Amino acid sequence: MAQITNHMPTAELQALDAAHHMHPFTNGHELAAKGARVITRAKGVWLTDSEGNEILDAMGGLWCVNIGYGREELAEVAARQMRELPYYNTFFQTTHVPAIALAQRLAELAPGDLNHVFFASSGSEANDTNIRMVRTYWAESGKPEKQIIISRKNGYHGSTVGAASLGGMSPMHAQGGLPIPGVHHINQPNWWAEGGDMSPEEFGLARARELEEAIHELGEDKVAAFIAEPIQGAGGVIVPPDNYWPEIQRICDAHEILLIADEVICGFGRTGKWFGSQTMNIRPDIMTVAKGLSSGYAPISASIVSDGVAKVLDACEFNHGYTYSGHPVSAAVALENLRILDEEGIVERVGAETAPYLQEKWERLTDHPLVGEARIVGLMGSVALTPDKDNRAKFAADPGTVGFICRERCFANNLVMRHVGDRMIISPPLVISPSEIDLLIERARLSLDQCLERIASEGLLKAAN
Numbered sequence: 524m525a526q527i528t529n530h531m532p533t534a535e536l537q538a539l540d541a542a543h544h545m546h547p548f549t550n551g552h553e554l555a556a557k558g559a560r561v562i563t564r565a566k567g568v569w570l571t572d573s574e575g576n577e578i579l580d581a582m583g584g585l586w587c588v589n590i591g592y593g594r595e596e597l598a599e600v601a602a603r604q605m606r607e608l609p610y611y612n613t614f615f616q617t618t619h620v621p622a623i624a625l626a627q628r629l630a631e632l633a634p635g636d637l638n639h640v641f642f643a644s645s646g647s648e649a650n651d652t653n654i655r656m657v658r659t660y661w662a663e664s665g666k667p668e669k670q671i672i673i674s675r676k677n678g679y680h681g682s683t684v685g686a687a688s689l690g691g692m693s694p695m696h697a698q699g700g701l702p703i704p705g706v707h708h709i710n711q712p713n714w715w716a717e718g719g720d721m722s723p724e725e726f727g728l729a730r731a732r733e734l735e736e737a738i739h740e741l742g743e744d745k746v747a748a749f750i751a752e753p754i755q756g757a758g759g760v761i762v763p764p765d766n767y768w769p770e771i772q773r774i775c776d777a778h779e780i781l782l783i784a785d786e787v788i789c790g791f792g793r794t795g796k797w798f799g800s801q802t803m804n805i806r807p808d809i810m811t812v813a814k815g816l817s818s819g820y821a822p823i824s825a826s827i828v829s830d831g832v833a834k835v836l837d838a839c840e841f842n843h844g845y846t847y848s849g850h851p852v853s854a855a856v857a858l859e860n861l862r863i864l865d866e867e868g869i870v871e872r873v874g875a876e877t878a879p880y881l882q883e884k885w886e887r888l889t890d891h892p893l894v895g896e897a898r899i900v901g902l903m904g905s906v907a908l909t910p911d912k913d914n915r916a917k918f919a920a921d922p923g924t925v926g927f928i929c930r931e932r933c934f935a936n937n938l939v940m941r942h943v944g945d946r947m948i949i950s951p952p953l954v955i956s957p958s959e960i961d962l963l964i965e966r967a968r969l970s971l972d973q974c975l976e977r978i979a980s981e982g983l984l985k986a987a988n
Contacts, residue, residue, distance in 0.1 A: 533573040536561045547682070560934070565592035568952045568959055570939070578937045581949040581963050586756060586788045586903075587814035590863050591954040597820045597856050604855040613642070613849045622849035625858050629827055632797055632861070635806055639833035641826045642849035646787035646813035647681025649824040650750070653809055654685050655843050656826060656836065657748040657781050663835050669747040670705050673737055673780075677711045679757035680750065680785055680811075689750055692757075707741060709733040711755065712763035715896045715907050715915055727764025735774045748781035748808075749774075753799030756788035759946040760905035762898045768803045781808040781832070787824070791815030792864060792953050794901035795874035802900065808832050818860045823853035869953050878902055880957055884964045885949075891968065893975045902955070905948040908974075909986075916986035918945060925983060929974040936973075938966040 541555035561573035568591055570578040583589065604621065611619050626640040641656070643649045654672060661669035674680065676691035687695045688702030691711070696702055710717065710733055718726040738746050749771070755761035775782045784807035789799025793815060796802045800810065809832065813824030828836070847853070864870055878901045885904050888897045895909035908925050909916055918925050926942030933940040933947075941948050951963065978984050 533561055534558070536573060567591045567593065568955050576937055578934075578939060579951075579959065579963055579966065580939045581951045581967075582939045582941050583950050583952045584819045585814070586793070586950045587819035589791055589793070589815040589953045590818045590860060590869065591952040594818075594820075594863065596863065597818075597859050600855050600859040601821065601852050604852045608851050610851060612846060614844060619849075619851050621851040621854035621858065625849070625854040625861075628858060628861055629812070629825060633810060633827045634798060634801055636830040637807070637810055637827045638830055639828040641828065642854070643824045643826070643845050644822045644847045644850070644853070645681065646785070646811060646824050647683040647686040648845060649787075649811045649813060649826050650680045650689055650785065651683050651685040652826050652843060653748075653750065653783055653811060654689070656809065656828070656832070656841070657783070659839070659841060659843075660781070660832050660835050661747050663839050666744070668744055671707055671741055671746045672705065672783075673707045673709060673734060673741075673746060673749045675711045675751055675755075676708045677713070677758040677761070678708075678751060678755055678785075680752075681787075707737055709737050711758065711761060712767045713755075713759075713761045714764060715898075716917075718915075723764040724766055727767040728770055730763075731767050731770035731774065734771060735778070738774070738778050738780065743778050743780075746778070746780055748783050750783035750785060752785045752787075753789045753803045753805065754794065754900055754903060756903065756948075756950070757943065759943040760898060760903050760948045760950075762900055768805050772805050783807060783809045783811065785811045787811055787813045788815075788903065788950070791818075791861075792870035792873050792901070793903055793950065795870075795878045796901075797870055816860070817853060817857040820860065821850075821853040821856040822847070823850065823857050864953075873902055873953050877953070877955060877957070877960070881955075881960050881963075884960065888964075888967065888971070891971050891975075893971050902953055903948075903950045905943075905946045908945045908947065910984050911986045914986070918983065919985040919987045920983050925974065925978055928977055928983075929970060932970040932973045932977075933966070936966045936970050938963065938970065940967060940970070 537558035540559050562570050563573050564571045568580055570580050629640050630638040641652055643652055658670055674689045674691055678691045680686045680689040688706045691708045710730055712730040714723045714726045784800045786798050790812045794802040800807055808829045810827040817823050882899050885899045886897045888894045888906050893908050894906045895912035896907040898905055910918055922944045926945040929947055930942040
C-alpha cells in the first residue's frame with residue numbers, strides 16, 4: 524500500500540501537493556509558487572507543521588474543533604464502530620443504532636420543539652436540504668407558491684450551488700451562474716461598516732425591517748423562509764445590534780415565514796450556550812448544524828426540524844437524501860463528542876469563565892492604533908482594521924489588502940488568525956486555557972504592531988475618500 528509519511532522533506536510534500544491537490548478558495552498557481560504549510564499533527568489548541576513549528580490555532584480548524592485536537596476517545600469510538608458496522612444507509616426503511624441515538628440526543632439538546640433530525644455530511648448539504656425541505660413543506664401545506672427564501676448579503680451558508688446561492692458572498696456569486704432563482708438577499712446588520720450616522724439601535728431596526736419590506740415586495744404568499752446565522756461567521760464575525768433578532772423573530776411570526784438558523788458555526792458551545800439561537804433568544808423552525816457536532820473529527824451535519832414542519836414532511840415521501848446521511852461512524856463520533864462537551868462541562872465553562880476572560884482582553888485591542896472595533900460573543904471574535912477609527916474609515920487600498928498582510932504576520936508568529944476583508948477573526952477550540960488566551964492576545968498584538976509598521980512604510984495607512 525502506497526503511503527506518504529510525515530517525514531518526507533517539506534519541499535517534496537509541497538511539490539506533490541502543488542502537482543495534484545486542488546485547494547478550496549485558493550489560487551492554485553500562487554499557492555504552488557509559495558508552497559502550502561504542511562500540518563502533521565495536533566494536540567489541544569496546538570498544531571505542529573512539517574518543520575516542527577508549534578502553532579496556536581485560534582480558528583479551531585475551520586471553526587469546528589470545539590473539544591480540541593487529539594482526543595483518544597473519539598478515535599477509539601470510530602475504530603469500534605468501524606469494526607461493528609462500518610456503513611449502512613438509512614434508505615429503504617432501515618436504520619442503525621448510532622443514527623437513532625444521535626437523533627435522540629440532538630432532540631434533547633436543541634431548544635423548543637426542534638425534535639426531528641435529517642442527517643447529511645456537511646453544512647452545505649444540510650442547507651441544500653433546507654431549500655427542498657421548506658419548499659416541500661409549503662407545497663404539502665397547500666401553498667406551493669411559497670418558494671422564495673430570503674437571506675443576507677455577506678452571509679455564508681456553504682459552497683454547493685444551492686447553499687452558495689443562499690449565501691450572500693459576491694465573489695462566490697461571480698462564478699458558476701449563481702445565485703439560483705428563488706433566493707432574495709437583504710442587507711446585513713454590520714453597523715461598523717454600514718451604519719453611517721445611525722445609532723446601533725436605529726440601524727438594527729432598519730436592517731431587520733428590510734426583511735418585512737422584502738416580504739411585502741415579493742408577496743407573503745411567495746416567501747417560504749428566512750435563513751441567517753445568529754452571528755455571521757465567515758462574513759467577519761458580525762454581531763448584530765441587540766434589537767435586530769427580536770425584530771426578525773417578530774416579522775417571521777407575523778408573516779408566516781419559516782425561520783432557519785444556520786448554527787453551523789454558532790452551535791455546540793461557540794457562543795457560550797449550546798446554540799446561538801439560545802444566545803440570541805430566537806425560535807427557529809429549522810436549525811442547520813455541522814462543524815462542532817463532531818468537533819471536525821468526522822464529516823457530519825444535520826437539519827434539526829420543529830414538530831410542525833416534521834409533521835407535514837412525514838406525511839409525504841420526501842424524495843431527498845444522501846448516501847452518507849447518518850453515517851454510523853460519523854454518528855458514533857458525534858455522540859462521543861457531545862458526551863465530552865456535556866460531561867466535562869465545556870460549554871458551561873466557556874459561558875462562565877473562558878469567554879469572559881477572553882472578552883476582557885479582546886476588547887482591549889481597541890487601544891491599538893489599527894483597531895477600530897473589537898466584537899466578541901463566546902469564543903468567536905473579530906477586530907476591524909482601520910486607518911481612522913474615529914470615522915470608521917476603510918482603507919484606500921483594495922479591501923483585504925491590509926487584512927492579508929496582518930494574517931501573514933499572524934502566521935509568521937505561529938498564530939492562526941484569519942482575515943475577512945480587513946477584519947481579523949478568531950474561533951479557538953473551546954478548551955483553550957487562560958494562559959493560552961494570554962499567548963493568543965500577545966501574538967495578536969505583535970502581529971498588529973508588525974502589520975502597522977509595514978503598511979505605514981508602504982504608504983497603505985490611508986483612508987478611502
